Amino acid sequence: MSNTTILTLQGLSCGHCVASTRKALEAVSGAAEVEVTLDKAVVTGDASSQSLIAAVENAGYHAQLVTEGSSPKSEPLTLPEFSEPEHQSAASSSVPAPLINQDSSDADSVQLLLNGMSCASCVNKVQRALQSVSGVTQASVNLAERSALVKGAKDPQALIIAVEKAGYGAEIIIDETLRRQRQQQTARSSMIRFSWQAALGLAAGLPLMAWGLLGGDMMVTASNQSGWLIVGLVTLAIMVIAGGHFYRSAWKSLLHGSANMDTLVSLGTAAAWIFSFMVTLWPDVFPMQARHLYYEASVMIIGLINLGHALEQRGRQRSSQALERLLDLTPPTARVIDEQGESIRPLAEVTAGMLLRLTPGDRVPVDGEIQQGEAWFDEAMLTGEPLAQHRRRGEKISAGTQVKDGSVQFIAQAVGGQTTLSRIIKLVREAQGSKPEIGKLADRISSVFVPIVVCIALFSGAIWYFFGPQPQLMYSLVIVTTVLIIACPCALGLATPMSITAGVGRAAEFGVLVKDADALQKASTLTTLVFDKTGTLTEGKPQVAEIHLFNQFSERQALSWAASLEQGSHHPLAQAIVEKAQGMDKVLVENFRTLGGLGVSGQLAEQSLLLGNQALLEQQHIDCSDAERLLTSQATAGMTPVLLAVDGKLAALFAVRDMLRADSVQALQRLHQQGYKLVMLTGDNALTARAIAQLAGIDEVIAGVRPEGKAEAIKALQVRGEQVAMIGDGINDAPALAQADVGIAMGGGSDVAIETAAITLMRPSLHGVADALALAKGTLRNMKQNLMGAFVYNVIGIPIAAGVLFPFTGTLLSPIVAGAAMALSSITVVANANRLLHFTPKPQ
Numbered sequence: 001m002s003n004t005t006i007l008t009l010q011g012l013s014c015g016h017c018v019a020s021t022r023k024a025l026e027a028v029s030g031a032a033e034v035e036v037t038l039d040k041a042v043v044t045g046d047a048s049s050q051s052l053i054a055a056v057e058n059a060g061y062h063a064q065l066v067t068e069g070s071s072p073k074s075e076p077l078t079l080p081e082f083s084e085p086e087h088q089s090a091a092s093s094s095v096p097a098p099l100i101n102q103d104s105s106d107a108d109s110v111q112l113l114l115n116g117m118s119c120a121s122c123v124n125k126v127q128r129a130l131q132s133v134s135g136v137t138q139a140s141v142n143l144a145e146r147s148a149l150v151k152g153a154k155d156p157q158a159l160i161i162a163v164e165k166a167g168y169g170a171e172i173i174i175d176e177t178l179r180r181q182r183q184q185q186t187a188r189s190s191m192i193r194f195s196w197q198a199a200l201g202l203a204a205g206l207p208l209m210a211w212g213l214l215g216g217d218m219m220v221t222a223s224n225q226s227g228w229l230i231v232g233l234v235t236l237a238i239m240v241i242a243g244g245h246f247y248r249s250a251w252k253s254l255l256h257g258s259a260n261m262d263t264l265v266s267l268g269t270a271a272a273w274i275f276s277f278m279v280t281l282w283p284d285v286f287p288m289q290a291r292h293l294y295y296e297a298s299v300m301i302i303g304l305i306n307l308g309h310a311l312e313q314r315g316r317q318r319s320s321q322a323l324e325r326l327l328d329l330t331p332p333t334a335r336v337i338d339e340q341g342e343s344i345r346p347l348a349e350v351t352a353g354m355l356l357r358l359t360p361g362d363r364v365p366v367d368g369e370i371q372q373g374e375a376w377f378d379e380a381m382l383t384g385e386p387l388a389q390h391r392r393r394g395e396k397i398s399a400g401t402q403v404k405d406g407s408v409q410f411i412a413q414a415v416g417g418q419t420t421l422s423r424i425i426k427l428v429r430e431a432q433g434s435k436p437e438i439g440k441l442a443d444r445i446s447s448v449f450v451p452i453v454v455c456i457a458l459f460s461g462a463i464w465y466f467f468g469p470q471p472q473l474m475y476s477l478v479i480v481t482t483v484l485i486i487a488c489p490c491a492l493g494l495a496t497p498m499s500i501t502a503g504v505g506r507a508a509e510f511g512v513l514v515k516d517a518d519a520l521q522k523a524s525t526l527t528t529l530v531f532d533k534t535g536t537l538t539e540g541k542p543q544v545a546e547i548h549l550f551n552q553f554s555e556r557q558a559l560s561w562a563a564s565l566e567q568g569s570h571h572p573l574a575q576a577i578v579e580k581a582q583g584m585d586k587v588l589v590e591n592f593r594t595l596g597g598l599g600v601s602g603q604l605a606e607q608s609l610l611l612g613n614q615a616l617l618e619q620q621h622i623d624c625s626d627a628e629r630l631l632t633s634q635a636t637a638g639m640t641p642v643l644l645a646v647d648g649k650l651a652a653l654f655a656v657r658d659m660l661r662a663d664s665v666q667a668l669q670r671l672h673q674q675g676y677k678l679v680m681l682t683g684d685n686a687l688t689a690r691a692i693a694q695l696a697g698i699d700e701v702i703a704g705v706r707p708e709g710k711a712e713a714i715k716a717l718q719v720r721g722e723q724v725a726m727i728g729d730g731i732n733d734a735p736a737l738a739q740a741d742v743g744i745a746m747g748g749g750s751d752v753a754i755e756t757a758a759i760t761l762m763r764p765s766l767h768g769v770a771d772a773l774a775l776a777k778g779t780l781r782n783m784k785q786n787l788m789g790a791f792v793y794n795v796i797g798i799p800i801a802a803g804v805l806f807p808f809t810g811t812l813l814s815p816i817v818a819g820a821a822m823a824l825s826s827i828t829v830v831a832n833a834n835r836l837l838h839f840t841p842k843p844q
Contacts, residue, residue: 528678
């Protein structure tokens with residue numbers, strides 16, 4: 001018998017999340033029908049609730065079963081509305097919108113600066129603590145940035161308390177400038193502290209190590225016992241001063257019932273020192289062969305690991321350079337014009353509606369609209385477009401761009417956190433904190449890594465104690481210490497976030513905004529790219545190239561009627577007709593109706609009007625035979641025919657031509673060379689679509705598709721085994737963008753498209769698609785290198801530390817070498833990730 005299961009969902013933030021969750025639920029055996037919104041899923045079938053919840057959790061989100069007593073009131077399951085309905089055109093609507101939709105969730109988003117984290121185990125603890133706070137829908141913790149981004153929290157103070165209860169520190173700074181200053185100050189002080197602690201540890205350890213290497217006696221005898229007691233007390237003081245943070249962190253973790261990287265360091269160094277001090281105090285208790293001291297190992301390990309932290313901190317600062325460069329684009333002041341004249345004011349005092357002036361060399365402080373003058377603007381840091389753009393009265397300008405030549409006065413429209421630049425920075429920061437599937441695997445391993453290493457160390461020590469050669473106690477101590485020290489969960493924890501931080505930041509410099517790191521992983525395995533036609537492959541600025549008249553209607557009459565129907569619409573085809581009728585009288589149309597994917601209809605005085613494609617007129621049984629030859633010839637030439645019928649008679653045919661983007665052919669050739677299959681998905685007729693596809697070099701054409709059918713077309717490609725990306729810009733593209741494995745939205749497109757897509761291109765060029773995919777592959781490759789390096793290091797290092805090579809070499813790995821290797825593993829991960837900061841996609 002078929003049942004209906006209702007789940008409440010958490011962690012979904014966009015249409016892409018909805019699509020991922022729906023696909024995960026559809027894959028569950030027994031799930032017949034699945035409907036998903038941002039906060040709820042309804043599944044019909046005989047699938048168990050446990051299997052459905054597990055599928056959602058595996059997709060990276062959270063789900064709970066709604067019981068009958070807590071079931072919400074029944075309501076229709078629809079995707080949330082992102083834009084108000086508007087007068088649509090003969091073709092499906094695609095409303096130009098601001099670059100980034102002003103998401104209402106911004107107000108619920110809180111960023112925390114964290115301290116005390118050292119490895120992926122810490123990340124998991126903090127993330128669980130934040131997710132346990134009432135109201136939290138999503139929490140992303142970034143080890144590389146030592147920060148967390150939390151959505152849905154009603155009480156920010158509760159977040160700080162939750163982090164502190166988990167054994168770490170947190171603070172919330174709302175002001176972006178203060179937050180940045182605090183983060184830089186913390187990074188600088190940490191680097192300075194780690195540097196002098198490293199110097200202190202190495203200053204004590206190197207002379208002791210040199211003493212032993214140069215023939216000095218490292219064994220306790222009656223004659224040198226007093227000297228070694230002094231050395232032991234001095235090294236203890238150095239361990240407390242230079243390594244106290246390791247022991248404090250380990251103790252906190254122990255109190256909270258967990259373990260982290262600092263636990264391993266503390267156990268290893270403490271074991272070496274305690275053994276050495278016991279030998280120093282009671283040498284007669286130990287056999288002569290077991291009286292070797294390891295004071296130098298304790299302080300050298302602390303010195304080397306602190307040195308590693310200092311270099312790692314420096315590398316992490318470099319990985320954030322891309323985001324810092326975006327932050328530097330906003331000037332601290334603005335030139336404001338008011339009744340008192342012109343004055344320089346702090347940016348925080350600028351509000352919407354103020355009149356501002358820009359002169360050559362100025363950076364635009366806020367988003368606005370030019371009221372007077374014209375100028376050339378450098379928009380390269382926002383869009384990746386190297387050429388300066390000309391802007392005049394009535395045109396929009398964005399914060400962060402720079403005036404190269406000219407002077408303008410403009411009205412401030414979006415200030416503070418609502419500017420395009422601020423929202424880009426927010427998107428980049430969110431993406432840097434997100435995790436792809438490959439990163440979640442590393443987190444799951446890291447969560448059990450430390451306890452497993454401790455068990456391996458104790459087991460190895462026991463084997464050597466009971467079955468090893470003389471002196472067993474000394475060998476056991478070396479084995480336990482070396483295994484604890486060489487294991488490095490820090491490298492595992494940094495492998496993914498460091499690559500994401502560097503890769504997402506570098507992508508932003510190329511005008512590619514990544515919403516979710518998982519999109520980078522999926523984008524690296526794509527096989528098929530599906531392009532919308534209008535506004536994506538083409539300029540999206542069509543013009544009426546020809547007008548053909550029928551049944552003795554005049555051109556002026558036909559244009560006036562068509563423009564009256566299309567007035568108010570922002571669709572490119574509608575604007576082309578309205579622009580052609582510029583200067584003509586337009587009247588209000590009554591009984592206006594939009595006929596999805598076909599056209600529009602309305603009543604004008606006594607006349608009934610239809611405007612749309614051939615299918616619309618044929619559906620209304622209007623004879624189009626007189627236009628057959630024209631329809632075929634124009635479609636073959638790549639033009640879109642729009643037909644007007646008046647009172648059941650064909651009146652006019654408007655041939656609308658939308659030119660391919662100037663760089664479309666070159667960009668598509670570049671994608672072909674990278675091995676992708678290219679598909680055009682359009683509602684236009686097959687002849688027009690094939691003509692444009694031939695010019696562009698498209699492999700396959702799917703034409704005549706109505707808006708609701710685009711997602712089905714994507715699904716059909718996926719059924720064939722293709723990994724599909726959808727590239728579009730309109731409201732009608734949103735379902736297809738959500739259905740695709742990766743949705744890529746053109747920056748000038750509608751809010752819905754941008755919200756639904758996982759990747760947004762800031763510049764209207766298909767080279768951005770090639771750049772985005774190249775960056776995705778480069779970032780994933782870097783991530784895999786880091787993870788592979790961290791895994792291989794631990795898989796090889798731990799057995800060597802446990803003594804597997806002793807039967808062949810007769811020697812054991814020194815704890816000092818283990819400490820150096822541990823520090824080097826983290827430094828290597830950071831350095832490799834920072835290579836992405838110089839990554840440049842190949843132009844061909």
